Amino acid sequence: MARRSDHGRDELKALILDTGRQIMAEGGYARFSAREVAKRIGYSVGTVMHVFGNVDRLVMEINARTFRLWTEWLEHRLDGAKGRERILVLVQGYFDFAQIHRNLWAAIDELRVPEGMLMETALASERVHLTDVITREVAAVLPGNGRADASALASSMIAAVHGHCAFQLGGTFTLMGVEKPAELAAARIMETLSARGALTVS
Amino acid sequence: MARRSDHGRDELKALILDTGRQIMAEGGYARFSAREVAKRIGYSVGTVMHVFGNVDRLVMEINARTFRLWTEWLEHRLDGAKGRERILVLVQGYFDFAQIHRNLWAAIDELRVPEGMLMETALASERVHLTDVITREVAAVLPGNGRADASALASSMIAAVHGHCAFQLGGTFTLMGVEKPAELAAARIMETLSARGALTVS
DNA sequence: ATTATTTATTAGACAGTGTTCGATTGGGCT
DNA sequence: AGCCCAATCGAACACTGTCTAATAAATAAT
Incomplete structure (x- = not known):
């Protein structure tokens, strides 16, 4: 006792x-x-x-920590990278982090917050902070006239990369016979940026 | 009894x-x-x-059924649509199905198959069948020289759309302030296809 | 210094869960 | 009619999260 x-x-x-x-x-x-x-x-x-x-709130706080660690880890990886390289670091970083911290990453996905229960803003803010870092990087490579919707665009790109990562770690890609998920995700991101005239060799 | x-x-x-x-x-x-x-x-x-x-196998069979229903539902929606419209039907169809059959759709995501347990091919094949339908449609709009990797490309696009859908129904997009997830997903898909010279107005 | 009060902590109960297993019980076959 | 196999059951087991009454401990008041 x-x-x-x-x-x-x-x-x-x-x-x-x-x-x-x-x-x-x-x-x-x-x-x-x-x-x-x-x-x-x-x-x-x-x-x-x-x-x-309750136990869900405990898991939420664990997840909030994971987001903080993730953000710091990504920022550290960005050190020294420039231009196009920074975007690739973010995409590959998403995959690497999920693979290294497999269970912690999955816990974020697996926690289903019950209907009535709302997530405390303090916990949600850690996730938003990670999003902000990515939005910053996306905005930085976009040409000036395209930065207005950088936030929505970044969110969309995160969703796309997340989908690839979830399929990879969940076994869906194995079922589909997909070999190199990170490269596929990176290709999709580059297409989106290219469509906006970002990172194109001038 | x-x-x-x-x-x-x-x-x-x-x-x-x-x-x-x-x-x-x-x-x-x-x-x-x-x-x-x-x-x-x-x-x-x-x-x-x-x-x-065991109970996981029961859920797997329920999920296999959901995949079959989903495939039929999409095929039915494709009726009469042509060209670019068919792709948009698939993207919007992913979202609509998930929203209509919220819990059935989420069950696919939430089932974590334990390490040792492998999914029976009969059940996995229903998921693959859905993938095949989408691969067929993607290949159809790709120019001849780009159809070689239609399968990997389709898988990648499914992952991207899935990510958007998961973020939408899981509340992540709400947290990020994203308004129209289906439109974002459609935009990403169109960028990918445009990059390959598909569906461009000639 | 002794008492009273507040607060942390515990043990135990409750209603669930998946899974396993020996005991039945029913239907088909000889 | 008797036999045997397979279906079905009910109870047990080891878990889970949540709640509550009782207890122990630290603090405040006298």
């Missing part, structure tokens, strides 16, 4: 989050459970529920 | 499938369970397990 003085409230919350993240990374959504988290940290399930309200 | 003479084996299998499909359509993956199926048809859980082996 854990004593109340073992961890402060914030400390305990961080401990649950760290442990939950680890369990998710190890075994994915299928093997994740609030009870497993409780067991590992030496507290009871009730305490975990008391801190996070 | 159901008598053995109530339904033949194939008849019983069909009954379970129909009922399962209905439960899935009504309440989605979240409210679906083998026990609920058993309750509704008046058999015990054991019988359902006996017929399908």
Whole structure:
């Protein structure tokens, strides 16, 4: 039985989050459970529920962390890249991150927020932040007259790349006999940019 | 207690499938369970397990049916459409079907087949059949010299549209402030085809 | 210093889930 | 009529998330 003085409230919350993240990374959504988290940290399930309200909110916070890590990871990869290369880094980065952090990435996909429950803005903002980074890069390569809808365009491109990645990691592409998903995704993105006169060799 | 003479084996299998499909359509993956199926048809859980082996295989068969319905639905929609219109019908059809059969569509996405378990070819073939229809349409609009990789290209385009649809129904696009997902998806597809010299006004 | 109050934590219950298995029970065959 | 195989059941098992009453502990008040 854990004593109340073992961890402060914030400390305990961080401990649950760290442990939950680890369990998710190890075994994915299928093997994740609030009870497993409780067991590992030496507290009871009730305490975990008391801190996070319900298990979905815990997963949401784990996912928010994944988005933050993802964003930082992409920014780091962008270092030194220029022009067309930056776009390719983003596309390949999407795939690489998903492959490296397979289970954490899948957890984002697999969490279905129930009807009535709305996602806290603090958690949603991490996802939006990642989107903003990509929008910034898309806007940067677009010719001046095409930057107005850079946001919608970036969202659309993210969706396209996401589709490729989901099909790859979910086995759908294997079923279809597709060999190099990242290259296909990159080709689609380049077509979209070319259509707007971006990155064309002048 | 159901008598053995109530339904033949194939008849019983069909009954379970129909009922399962209905439960899935009504309440989605979240409210679906083998026990609920058993309750509704008046058999015990054991019988359902006996017929399908495990619950994942039951869901797989439900999904296979959804793919068949989806394919027929698309083929019917294609009737009378010509050229460029046929491609737009396919893109819009993807979205419309997902929206009309929200829960059935989501069930395809939400089923995660466990590592060791491979999908029976009979079930996978329904998905492949849908892919084939789209490949056929893509190949038809491509200029002769570009039809070699029509299959990979079609798969890539399906992935792109799927990404848009998943973001739409999963709420991600709402978070991003995206308004008209189907139009964005259609625009991406048209860019890809235009890049290959397809459907351009000559 | 002792009491009272608030709050964290727990254990246990509840209603679910998928899966397994021994015990029945029914229908077809000899 | 008896036999045998397969279908069906019901109960058990190990899980799940969620809730609640009781308990323990830290803090506040006297």
